[in-house]
Amino acid sequence: MGRNWYLLWSGSAVSALGDGIFLAALPLLATTLTQDPKLIAGVSFFGALPWLLAALPAGAAADRYDGRRLLLVALWVQCVLMVMLAVFHSAHIAFLYGMAFLIGTAENVPRAVGQPLIKATVEDHLLERANGRLFASQAVALQFVGPPLGGLLFVAAVAAPFWVNALTFAVAALLVTGMRTERKEPVARAKAxxxxxxxxxxxxxxxxxVVTATTNLCIAMTMATLVLFAQQRLGLSGAGFGGLLATLACGGVAGALFAERILAKVRHAVLVTVVVIPLMWLGIATVARDLWTVAVFAVVSSFCTAVWGVATSSFRQRVAPPELLGRVSSAQTLITWGVQPVGALLGGFVADYFGLLAPWYVAVALRSVVGLLCLKPLRVHFLAAALNVHCAVEPEQDAAVTLPDASR
Structure with a gap:
């Protein structure tokens, strides 16, 4: 891992800090304008909608143009948008919808170019380590440090978290500017x-x-009205809501840091995460009535989510052709993140008609069914990846791979 990797890693961590601040500040700002669960869920809906509309074009751009330059443009655009939000924060909630949509659109580019840039700056056998460190730093910044800081800044001054967020994007852009990667000439054709x-x-x-999309759909359902869950069920303030979001990072950091070792030593680690995650959500819905109880279940859930994320990211980086990696990653993002606006709307309506716990129960049921149905194919394909079978197999030839019995 050289200088380019560390600059990319640092820039990602700093921008993730801004995202964490934004994650807490935006819904808190929405609650100053309305207490309607459907309208508050609309903020999550419009923030996630760009993943449906912009993911594929962003992936095509990542494979066609220089990734470093695209990343710089996206970071500066997000910086300007945050300045606008800081200045006009007291506008109508429709303005929040528009800003959430624009910021979400800009976020598609860093995610699309990130996969090829990681692949270009890290050797193949270090992918789990690189992805683990990236996931860990993002978890610390996005969930552990950012949300509490966002809540505290919001209490101090409504516009403060958005000014600080703009600063983080500017710093991240300066770090990425220091990268010295080989300039990529535009590719003539890169169909999305x-x-x-x-x-x-x-x-x-x-x-x-399929599994990731279902998980994200369920998370979007619960997150859409989480601020009301925190205020009404747990009795938390703005700073307390930031603390609640921070608990999600505790397990995520540990899971990301230890994912490389766990995946190397525990053959069915990926399958374990599939089973455990919905069980933790069930615990939050049935048992948790205070921050500390929620934290116990959230830590385990986020630990498993991080291990899953490192495993699946490394799997994708290995099996996808380098010239298609940006588009394959964005295609997967289109599906796995594109379901989030649907989940946000569904969560808002379910909470409005059946109560704040209802989205959690729906999420547990849906994720459990899909996870159990996918256990066998996951076992087959991740075992094949562990044996380096998929690295040399074309997509249409997967069915021809013969695998040993994993129960031996």
Missing amino acids: REGLRWLLRHKGLRVVT
Whole structure:
């Protein structure tokens, strides 16, 4: 791991800090304008909607143009948008919807170019380590440090978290400017749909996509009204809400840091995460009535989520062709993140009609069913990846791979 990797890693961590601040500050700002669960869920909906609309074009751009330059443009655009939000924060909630949409659109670019940039700056055998460190730093910044800081800044001054967020994007852009990567000349053709077609043909990535999409749908359902859950069920203030979001990071940091060792030593670690995550959500819905109880279940859930994320990211980086990696990653993002606006709307309506706990129960049921149905194919494909079978197999040839019995 050289200088380029560490600059990329640092820039990602700093921008993730801003994202964490934004994660707590935006819903808190929305509650100053309305207490309607459906309208508050609308903020999450419009923030997630760009993943449906912009993911594929962002992936095509990542494979066609220089990733470092695209990343710089996206960071400066997000900086300007945060300044606008800081200045006009007291506007109508429709303004929040528009800003959430624009910021979400800009976020598609760093995610699309991040996968090829990691692949270009890290050797193949170090992918788990690189992804683990990246996940850990993002978890610390995005969930552990950012949300409490965002809550505290919001209490101090409504506009303060957005000014600080703008600063983080500017610092991240300066760090990325220091990278010295080989300049990539524009590729003549980089059709966005090619990545989606490749993804749909690859059996292993299809299963991973289904499980991840279901997980994200369920998380979006619960997160859409989490601020009301925190205020009404747990009795938390603005700073307390930031602390609640921070508990999600505790397990995520540990999971990301230890994922490389766990995946190397525990054959069925990926399968364990699939089973445990919905059980933790069930605990939050049935037992948790204070911050500390929620924290216990959240830590375990986020630990498993981080291990899953490192495993699936490394799997995708290995099996996808380098010239298609940006588009394959964005195609997967289209599906796995594109379900979030649906989950946000569904969570808002379910909470409004059936109570704040209802989205948690729906999430547990849906995620459990999908997870159990996908256990067998996940076992087959991740075992194959561990044996380096998939690295040399074309997508359409997956069915021909013969694997040893994993129970031996």
